[in-house]
Amino acid sequence: MLDALLLQAGYNAALVAIGAALLGFAAGASGTFMFLRKRALVSDAVAHATLPGVGLAFIVMVSLGGDGRNLAGLLLGSAVTAWIGLLVIEWMTRRTRLAEDAAIGAVLGVFFGIGIVLLTVVQTMSAGRQAGLESFLLGSTAGMLLQDAVVIAVGGSLAVLATWLMRRPMTLVAFDSEYAAAAGYDVRRIDLLMMALVMAITVIGLKLVGLILIVALLIIPPVAARFWSERAGRVIWIAGGVGGAAGYLGAAMSASAPALPTGPIIVLVAAAIFVLSLLFAPVRGVLAALLRHRRFQRRVHRRQGLLALAAHHPIREAYTLRLLAREGLVRPDGVPTEAGRAQAAKVARDERRWEVAREIHQDAGLTGRYDGLTPIEEVFTPDEIAEFDRRLGPPVAVGAR
Amino acid sequence: MGPEFVQFSLTPILIGIFASVACALPGNFLILRRQALIGDAISHVVLPGIVVAFLVTGVVAAIPMLLGAAAAAVVAVVLIEAVKRLGSIEPGAAMGVVFTTMFAAGVLILEQTDTSDVHLDVQHALMGNLETLVWFRATGWESLLDPAALATVPDELPRMAVVCALLVACTVVFWRWLKIATFDEGFARALGIPASAVGFGLVIAAAVAAVTAFDAVGSIIVIAMFVCPPAAARLMTNRLAHQVWWSVGFATLSAVLGYVFAGYGPLWFGAENAVSAAGMIAAVSGAILGLACLFGPHRSRVGVGRQEAP
Numbered sequence: 001m002l003d004a005l006l007l008q009a010g011y012n013a014a015l016v017a018i019g020a021a022l023l024g025f026a027a028g029a030s031g032t033f034m035f036l037r038k039r040a041l042v043s044d045a046v047a048h049a050t051l052p053g054v055g056l057a058f059i060v061m062v063s064l065g066g067d068g069r070n071l072a073g074l075l076l077g078s079a080v081t082a083w084i085g086l087l088v089i090e091w092m093t094r095r096t097r098l099a100e101d102a103a104i105g106a107v108l109g110v111f112f113g114i115g116i117v118l119l120t121v122v123q124t125m126s127a128g129r130q131a132g133l134e135s136f137l138l139g140s141t142a143g144m145l146l147q148d149a150v151v152i153a154v155g156g157s158l159a160v161l162a163t164w165l166m167r168r169p170m171t172l173v174a175f176d177s178e179y180a181a182a183a184g185y186d187v188r189r190i191d192l193l194m195m196a197l198v199m200a201i202t203v204i205g206l207k208l209v210g211l212i213l214i215v216a217l218l219i220i221p222p223v224a225a226r227f228w229s230e231r232a233g234r235v236i237w238i239a240g241g242v243g244g245a246a247g248y249l250g251a252a253m254s255a256s257a258p259a260l261p262t263g264p265i266i267v268l269v270a271a272a273i274f275v276l277s278l279l280f281a282p283v284r285g286v287l288a289a290l291l292r293h294r295r296f297q298r299r300v301h302r303r304q305g306l307l308a309l310a311a312h313h314p315i316r317e318a319y320t321l322r323l324l325a326r327e328g329l330v331r332p333d334g335v336p337t338e339a340g341r342a343q344a345a346k347v348a349r350d351e352r353r354w355e356v357a358r359e360i361h362q363d364a365g366l367t368g369r370y371d372g373l374t375p376i377e378e379v380f381t382p383d384e385i386a387e388f389d390r391r392l393g394p395p396v397a398v399g400a401r
Numbered sequence: 402m403g404p405e406f407v408q409f410s411l412t413p414i415l416i417g418i419f420a421s422v423a424c425a426l427p428g429n430f431l432i433l434r435r436q437a438l439i440g441d442a443i444s445h446v447v448l449p450g451i452v453v454a455f456l457v458t459g460v461v462a463a464i465p466m467l468l469g470a471a472a473a474a475v476v477a478v479v480l481i482e483a484v485k486r487l488g489s490i491e492p493g494a495a496m497g498v499v500f501t502t503m504f505a506a507g508v509l510i511l512e513q514t515d516t517s518d519v520h521l522d523v524q525h526a527l528m529g530n531l532e533t534l535v536w537f538r539a540t541g542w543e544s545l546l547d548p549a550a551l552a553t554v555p556d557e558l559p560r561m562a563v564v565c566a567l568l569v570a571c572t573v574v575f576w577r578w579l580k581i582a583t584f585d586e587g588f589a590r591a592l593g594i595p596a597s598a599v600g601f602g603l604v605i606a607a608a609v610a611a612v613t614a615f616d617a618v619g620s621i622i623v624i625a626m627f628v629c630p631p632a633a634a635r636l637m638t639n640r641l642a643h644q645v646w647w648s649v650g651f652a653t654l655s656a657v658l659g660y661v662f663a664g665y666g667p668l669w670f671g672a673e674n675a676v677s678a679a680g681m682i683a684a685v686s687g688a689i690l691g692l693a694c695l696f697g698p699h700r701s702r703v704g705v706g707r708q709e710a711p
Contacts, residue, residue, distance in 0.1 A: 098636070108692055120677040213501060213504065223497075
């Protein structure tokens with residue numbers, strides 16, 4: 001395992017790990033554009049549409065007398081049908097009233113069906129070397145030749161390069177296509193380019209993760225990355241990092257044990273990163289939201305408790321009482337301490353200051369920020385607060401009457 | 402149409418028709434609700450479902466596997482909803498995250514367990530085994546009236562028929578609810594129709610259809626039949642009832658033609674072996690959809706003239 005992680009588990013395994021990392025990086029980065037464009041599942045259709053190309057390429061290569069398993073030839077074939085599938089989706093959504101999801105589902109099911117038909121044709125062909133075409137469904141690094149690993153590594157680097165070169169127009173279109181159109185970009189062409197990139201990544205990843213799971217590499221890293229940043233530019237690189245890490249770790253892990261298929265492991269590593277992001281990301285994560293909620297709840301309870309102290313009302317809410325007791329503002333029996341009385345007086349006075357503030361400032365700009373929780377010092381300057389205090393008169397101690 | 406037809410082709414064709422119709426019926430509403438890809442998601446998560454069911458029970462039996470697959474479908478729907486809500490992620494991406502992860506987990510578990518002596522593999526899950534569902538005891542059309550022979554029809558046939566009938570019944574019984582809740586959810590609520598329950602029920606119905614059909618014919622047909630016949634029907638008419646009838650017709654046509662092409666088509670071209678019937682049925686449904694896209698009377702969007710359409 002450690003050997004594999006440090007690229008010491010053989011030349012092929014090292015190449016596969018590097019190739020997977022590059023592929024994951026490219027897939028994550030370019031998948032971000034599709035995700036931000038809300039078309040994540042287009043990649044699913046593209047991936048399934050590669051299957052007939054694999055079958056066709058095999059049939060053509062064998063009938064021309066060549067070796068049907070030439071990886072470059074198979075990938076070329078798969079790219080052709082994937083491209084046709086993309087154009088069909090684009091044509092259907094543009095020319096008919098079917099929604100994009102119907103077009104995606106139709107292309108996915110039909111192309112995959114044709115692919116399966118072609119695979120059964122291939123199985124009955126006399127050439128006995130067709131074994132292994134099925135490995136394109138789920139990917140397989142077993143029996144991978146050195147040249148296959150080179151194809152993946154080179155293809156992955158090219159895809160990363162293309163993503164980097166095209167990042168600006170694609171970000172613009174993904175984020176605000178109407179603005180892009182107004183700024184003079186050809187949105188349709190950039191969309192097609194985006195999809196071409198996705199298609200290229202699908203094709204490169206066929207051998208490694210298989211056509212059913214390559215979709216995961218295009219969708220999961222961007223979704224995970226979205227939790228960590230609100231800026232499109234950063235999401236792209238974070239998604240690339242997530243995809244690259246998943247590819248590298250997954251490939252290394254699967255090289256370390258026999259019964260760990262590469263594709264599923266890579267996907268599961270990516271999914272684990274996604275779950276961690278969902279739970280623990282700052283701001284957008286579930287845990288952060290939970291903490292935010294708790295903090296808010298605490299502030300509301302604390303303030304209500306102090307107002308009750310100031311008004312000499314008994315506090316019956318157990319949570320409020322616990323909160324104030326923990327801060328040493330009340331004794332366990334609910335009687336306010338010295339510090340508690342001081343705090344209560346401050347809160348009550350701030351409340352009266354707000355009342356004065358609302359009389360003076362009729363506009364909602366400043367007083368609209370009154371939500372009962374924002375400290376008045378954050379909204380008004382000390383001079384203004386001094387003015388409110390002048391109108392209010394001197395402070396009154398709580399309990400002094 | 403002699404005895405051989407009854408023995409080898411009648412049951413696969415009937416199963417194909419029932420499976421196609423069972424998927425096309427909920428597909429009509431899913432398409433109109435822009436949820437067409439639910440079928441895609443469900444057919445992917447069926448694999449982990451049956452693998453886990455096999456691990457738990459240790460046998461390859463239909464009922465536990467159907468239950469496992471149905472449970473996986475429900476888990477997937479719940480997870481998709483959870484990811485959507487917790488992470489505020491758009492539905493398509495949430496779906497993509499959940500079903501690919503579950504599928505990967507299914508493949509991994511499958512590889513880790515020793516299933517070499519049982520018929521359980523990914524390819525079977527994808528392609529189904531429509532061709533092998535033959536009726537050995539049949540001797541001709543008269544077998545249809547022979548109770549002894551009828552008792553030996555493949556289990557998949559009565560199961561698929563029951564599910565298909567169930568879906569037809571649900572469509573008829575809940576027709577008004579489905580129609581109103583699909584087109585105008587707010588109006589449905591105002592009328593007191595439980596719109597979200599209808600939506601969830603629709604997904605469950607789709608899952609039941611997908612799981613049963615998947616067992617008999619593999620997941621390709623399931624994905625294609627959820628989308629293609631209803632989409633083609635959508636381009637033929639503006640009335641929901643007519644659309645459903647069209648989709649049933651298209652689904653039946655795809656199943657029959659697909660099976661015939663797969664079984665006899667290669668012979669016409671001089672080849673000897675049949676090709677995958679499931680794949681061919683999906684391909685025929687795609688051809689029908691393609692024709693509908695080109696020539697369907699209601700193919701363009703309302704309000705878009707011919708010149709305007711780019």
